[in-house]
Amino acid sequence: MTTQTALADLQTLPVPPEVLALDARDPLAHKRGDFLLPEGVIYLDGNSLGALSRRVAARVRGVTEQEWGEALIGSWTLGAAQGRDWMALPDRVAAKIARLIGAQPDEVAVGDSTSVNTFKALAAALGVAPPERRVLLTDADNFPTDLYVAQGLSALLDGRFELRRVPAGEVGAHLGADVAAVLLTQVDYRTGRCLDLAAISAQARAAGVLTVWDLAHSAGAFPVELNAAGADFAVGCGYKYLNGGPGAPAFLYVARRHHDRAPVALSGWMGHADPFEMARDYVPAPGARRFVTGTPMVLSLSALDAALDAFADVDLQVLRAKSLALTDAFIGWLDPACARLSLELVTPRGHHERGSQVSYRHPQAREVMAELIAAGLVGDFRTPDILRFGLTPLYHSFADVYRAARGVQTILEARA
Numbered sequence: 001m002t003t004q005t006a007l008a009d010l011q012t013l014p015v016p017p018e019v020l021a022l023d024a025r026d027p028l029a030h031k032r033g034d035f036l037l038p039e040g041v042i043y044l045d046g047n048s049l050g051a052l053s054r055r056v057a058a059r060v061r062g063v064t065e066q067e068w069g070e071a072l073i074g075s076w077t078l079g080a081a082q083g084r085d086w087m088a089l090p091d092r093v094a095a096k097i098a099r100l101i102g103a104q105p106d107e108v109a110v111g112d113s114t115s116v117n118t119f120k121a122l123a124a125a126l127g128v129a130p131p132e133r134r135v136l137l138t139d140a141d142n143f144p145t146d147l148y149v150a151q152g153l154s155a156l157l158d159g160r161f162e163l164r165r166v167p168a169g170e171v172g173a174h175l176g177a178d179v180a181a182v183l184l185t186q187v188d189y190r191t192g193r194c195l196d197l198a199a200i201s202a203q204a205r206a207a208g209v210l211t212v213w214d215l216a217h218s219a220g221a222f223p224v225e226l227n228a229a230g231a232d233f234a235v236g237c238g239y240k241y242l243n244g245g246p247g248a249p250a251f252l253y254v255a256r257r258h259h260d261r262a263p264v265a266l267s268g269w270m271g272h273a274d275p276f277e278m279a280r281d282y283v284p285a286p287g288a289r290r291f292v293t294g295t296p297m298v299l300s301l302s303a304l305d306a307a308l309d310a311f312a313d314v315d316l317q318v319l320r321a322k323s324l325a326l327t328d329a330f331i332g333w334l335d336p337a338c339a340r341l342s343l344e345l346v347t348p349r350g351h352h353e354r355g356s357q358v359s360y361r362h363p364q365a366r367e368v369m370a371e372l373i374a375a376g377l378v379g380d381f382r383t384p385d386i387l388r389f390g391l392t393p394l395y396h397s398f399a400d401v402y403r404a405a406r407g408v409q410t411i412l413e414a415r416a
């Protein structure tokens with residue numbers, strides 16, 4: 001039997017009653033109906049590109065056809081009166097994201113990519129750090145864009161800051177008197193390992209080091225408490241767990257205490273206190289809005305705005321509990337077969353150390369993932385040997401996860 005045939009009926013694979021019982025008790029089960037997931041696919045890649053929700057599809061149509069097509073320029077200038085406040089979109093979206101990351105609405109700026117916001121955050125952090133601190137500390141295995149942006153900024157600043165890369169687990173030991181800021185991604189994109197944001201932020205603060213958190217794999221996956229942790233800066237993606245769509249605008253968090261001191265590296269007119277005054281000199285808008293650079297990306301901001309409504313009635317503790325239950329279940333269903341199938345779990349088993357994904361090492365990970373995807377089980381391969389499965393508590397059922405675990409097992413058994 002080929003693996004394709006073995007997996008042909010994955011979507012309809014019978015699910016044991018105890019798994020169905022988990023779905024029957026799932027307080028978020030009704031959320032799945034909000035999403036337009038393709039037939040015949042089990043999609044475990046919401047940590048790369050979140051799924052399309054119905055309200056996003058409808059909103060994008062409305063913004064395109066009515067707000068743009070019919071009202072044209074009026075949607076900028078007459079917007080508020082007609083409920084089409086394009087100019088206020090970044091702030092409206094910021095307020096929705098703020099709730100998910102434990103921040104105040106005026107501490108969040110929305111727009112640009114995560115990479116660009118990482119640049120803004122690092123420049124702001126280095127700008128408020130005491131001048132004698134000359135090291136920018138980061139995880140040696142950080143996501144590439146974080147490393148590249150840090151390298152680029154360090155070069156731009158003529159090497160005034162040394163980029164020091166250490167293993168994530170050793171960051172605490174490197175928070176010395178020469179360190180200005182530390183850039184960390186909370187959830188490792190390969191392994192799904194989650195750093196203790198509160199503990200590290202507290203430790204950094206005690207050492208006089210500013211924190212810059214990349215929440216790409218955190219925001220919308222579980223509650224983040226930036227204010228409570230005393231975190232300084234953070235960035236994150238709009239298109240992963242927030243489901244804002246491909247290339248969705250990203251966010252930047254700047255703690256209030258830094259607003260009036262932190263330099264705005266990309267000081268554009270849309271972060272000006274009064275853009276249409278067309279003044280010669282930059283005067284920052286109040287709060288984090290000053291970090292918005294150019295014209296709001298209306299189509300993609302509208303999509304993200306609509307996508308975020310899926311979270312409006314969601315208790316984030318419930319979201320976290322379901323995420324952990326899903327990842328626990330997936331790990332548990334595959335555990336007995338791991339040794340036989342050369343799968344090595346690289347995601348931590350401890351709840352406090354886990355994001356919302358499960359990753360395994362496998363010697364033929366690239367080929368295995370290609371087969372899984374061809375069979376309708378979509379996860380990711382990440383170099384050099386990682387199989388990665390993103391579990392999203394808003395739209396996954398325990399039945400999906402059961403079938404996915406069976407699918408992985410079937411493919412690997414057929415190869416063995």
Ligand SMILES: Cc1ncc(COP(=O)(O)O)c(C=O)c1O
Pocket residue numbers: 113114115116143145146185189214216217237250
């Ligand atoms: C940790 C992390 N940071 C940043 C990014 C992406 O940044 P950008 O949206 O600028 O491509 C990703 C994924 O693409 C990521 O996983």
Ligand SMILES: Nc1ccccc1C(=O)C[C@H](N)C(=O)O
Pocket residue numbers: 047048049189216
């Ligand atoms: N933005 C993308 C564009 C194309 C393909 C993947 C991405 C991802 O986001 C990858 C993700 N950051 C990851 O953790 O692997």
